[in-house]
Amino acid sequence: MYKINLGEAFGRFSDHWSPKIAGELNDSFVKLAKFSGQFHWHHHEHEDELFLVVSGRLPMGLRTGDIDLDAGEFIIVPKGIEHRPEALTDECSVILLEPKSALNTGNVTNERTVRDLERL
Numbered sequence: 045m046y047k048i049n050l051g052e053a054f055g056r057f058s059d060h061w062s063p064k065i066a067g068e069l070n071d072s073f074v075k076l077a078k079f080s081g082q083f084h085w086h087h088h089e090h091e092d093e094l095f096l097v098v099s100g101r102l103p104m105g106l107r108t109g110d111i112d113l114d115a116g117e118f119i120i121v122p123k124g125i126e127h128r129p130e131a132l133t134d135e136c137s138v139i140l141l142e143p144k145s146a147l148n149t150g151n152v153t154n155e156r157t158v159r160d161l162e163r164l
Contacts, residue, residue: 075140079131086150100136
């Protein structure tokens with residue numbers, strides 16, 4: 045067992061849209077990520093995702109309307125739901141909890157797809 049200091053962990057990287065593994069919980073990864081700008085619309089066929097905002101503001105685009113998240117708030121996006129996270133005004137630091145099988149770009153493969161996640 046070990047503890048994670050979120051400030052130190054987020055300070056270890058600066059790239060955006062490239063989740064880092066901070067821990068494992070059963071069949072899931074606890075990931076840290078920094079967002080800036082707009083991601084693309086995508087969904088995950090088999091995985092739910094939890095987005096917990098640590099700092100900044102995260103508008104989560106949904107086809108039914110956006111949900112704005114501030115620091116200390118989280119959202120669970122159920123599998124199959126199309127979504128588009130964005131951080132348009134400032135950088136946003138987020139904790140992700142999702143099954144190990146989840147690909148960061150879901151059903152889309154592009155330049156932001158990260159198949160081999162770095163461990164912090």
